[in-house]
Amino acid sequence: MREAFYKLVDEVTGRLRGAEVLLAGFSGEESDFVRFNKSLVRQAGHVQQRRLTLELIDGNRHVAGMVTLTGEAGEDQGRAARLLEGLREAIRSVPEDPYLLYNTEPRNTEQGKESRLPGSGEMVEAVLGAGRGLDLVGILASGGIYGGFGNSLGQRNWFDTHSFHLDWCFYHAKDKAVKTSYAGFEWDGAGFGRKVAEAKEQLGVLAIEAKTIEPGEYRVYLAPAAMNEVMQTLGWVGFGLKAVRTKTTSLLKMVEEGRTLSEKVTLRENTAEGLAANFFSGGFLKPGAVTLIERGKFGEALASPRSAKEYGVRPNGNEFPESLDMAGGDIAADEVLNKLGTGVYVNRLWYLNYSDRPACRMTGMTRFATFWVEGGRIVAPLNVMRFDETIYRMLGANLVGLTAERDLLPSESTYKERSTSSSRLPGALVERFAFTL
């Protein structure tokens, strides 16, 4: 796939005229998707897709387009040539762009691994076996993900990865379930077995009659997967340079008033230790790490090439984190329940959104296995609760501590194509956390 893409870039480059410059991007996947419900298969199949993006630049004018590729070289050359012609025609009607920026210092990179995946059929057998006698629902996604960049200046970048992601629940009844993920590059039957056993153990607790609590302020433990929902919401509009400069960032009070979070909070876009490609739009390479929040204070924003040109900084990312990394704290994993004492153990949060964006106040729900804890012991599952909290309370004055251990959480997103984003996060112990409904 890499060689076919590089040849296609060469071929299209040969069609350029005068001072035209070409930027080309490639994304593709060869994935099996198997969807389960009630420990049976709901839908199963295979997806092969390849997409080519061409951006034609002439002086300060530019225009981009995307077309689907087939994998057949002659057909794909024809499609790319027609796309180029269409762009050439459109570029005449496009005004000059003062914020055009692309990399003019070619740097070639390759990131890739040979596939060590077993056949999907084997994984499906293991999943159906694990669900026997239980209510298992979820999805197995497996296969190769490919990305590439090339330009007419000679730069070539390639990324491929071969991974699986099983994201599933064991359901007790109604909305009570244990959600678990098992992802990686090699399927380890013993490792999967341990995940299944842990989930079954938690499932047993869900059989206890659920408790309902009144709205109010509670001491809570947000497990790493719950923290991930908070961080995804923050990452949506928090860290992009454009959002910062146009006052639409949810961290506006940090930027404008110097508001701070707890000194325990340090957040980085850690590309070097993430799972995503190290090149991004315009052919730029990402720095190994960008510090977004340093000991509670706002650090550097993530700047796309376009924002970087507009605001006069260096481009360093896609305006939102793709490899978010939060520093751990000092709470040992086996001390979490004791430190929580009496309160709510939140495994997962769900459907977060801003209820007051400039104040960075978020609302959302608990979901799946959330437990009521008394005296450091789980005593009952909890019926779902809505929270409404500002980040300044949650990760500021009310943050008791963070766990030393952090979880690597690969994104399970498959919108358009399988995601390579990930987060590495600790759990957080928070007091006076406001449940409202």
Add this chain to the structure above:
Amino acid sequence: MLAELEGDFRKVVPRVDFCSLRFFHSREEVLSVRQDVPEPIVRNEDMGVMLTVMNKGGMGYAATSDLSVAGLKAAVDQAKLWAGRTEGRSVVDFRKVPMPEPRGEYAGPNGRAWESLGLGQKFELLMTQSKRLKRGEPIVDWAASVWHSDIELLYLTAGGGRVYQQFHLTGPGLRATASAGAEAQTRTFGAGALCQQGGLEVLERFGFKDAAEQVAEEAMQLLAAENCPSGKMDLLLGPDQMVLQIHESIGHPTELDRILGDERNYAGTSFVTLDMLGSYPYGSPLLNVTYDPSRREQLASYGYDDDGLKAEKTYIIRNGILQCAMGATISQARTGLRGVANSRSDTWNRPPIDRMANLNVEAGTSSVEEMISETKRGVYMKTNNSWSIDDSRNKFQFGCEWGRLIEDGKLTRVVKNPNYRGISANFWRNLKRVGNEGTVMVMGTPNCGKGEPNQIMYVAHASPACLFADVDVLGGA
């Protein structure tokens, strides 16, 4: 090309119980001008097919962008492989699913073709709106945009079914952010919900050319406004918030695949259970909700769904009573219940699932003025900007861009950060008045996420303004 594709499909059809091909081709263009500077054009073309095989009770699919005979044959083999692997271990015995063998065509409206206005003229139009949005010093960011998509679908079955459908979708956008210090307020032109089927006439129907000043003025009003008060009060929702209210708290909970548990690992389950159909009081007797593919300009109107089922208007809720869930051929076979033609996928490489399509609240008899005049204490909210609901679709909290207090039957102060929360069933039972036909707007939700693998689908809602009693209202921090 389509004739060739059809011929090639007939060549590769295997000897199985059922086989279909679904061809999807879209061309999309997005144009925008931000702060009076044109943004890069986005032009996307997407084309491919999904082959589906049902055999001996199993089902498998394969999606490919390789439309050659060899490509189709490889996809059929993959689909057949997965059908074999799922024999006897699928949620339904697919031999018992009566897959339609439809023959027909459907073409959505396209009054004034997108191409009839040149690229330069479209940028001029957007530049004019952009300049109008910068109404004063507090406006710190502003943008005008428009998107358009042409879609063609061909559905073929080995048994001779053939459906060809064409759609043209258009949506304008305006946005102004006003800011001072650490406060910022953004006002938009319908928050992306002002989109319909059609060409450039869609811009005229929504009054795009005359809206910029009001969007910017209201952003500045909000910046100067006090927070929405908290407490129980009446709530008047404009159609551009009703869209979200219908979508989240009626649309998703009545999708049959959610009720059957397919979405429990991702989009969520539903508080609706099968035994509620036909008897459950979902809302007050004023509530009438339809799955309605017959409004041709509405975003999700079509002749047939993606499994070939013919689309017909159906009452989901009549006089407040839940009648029917929204499930298509496969979900109907799994339950033995009637449903609607709503098996839909967002592109060629995602399998169809139950989707709400057009889900509308039918008009009532009240004007907005009448609803305001009978409200002692309340708030009028417009344009969604925040949405959050539990996975059973019960406990929700929604927020709007714009609010205005109603005191003693009159509109008074503008308030910022208006939010409200409640529980779906209780909320709809407090429906006090339904706006008349004159208050109805036909809008869309172009980015509804659901399914595993994930899909972003366009759905749509037409709604009047509606008045609700005793709602828990709250403001900002």
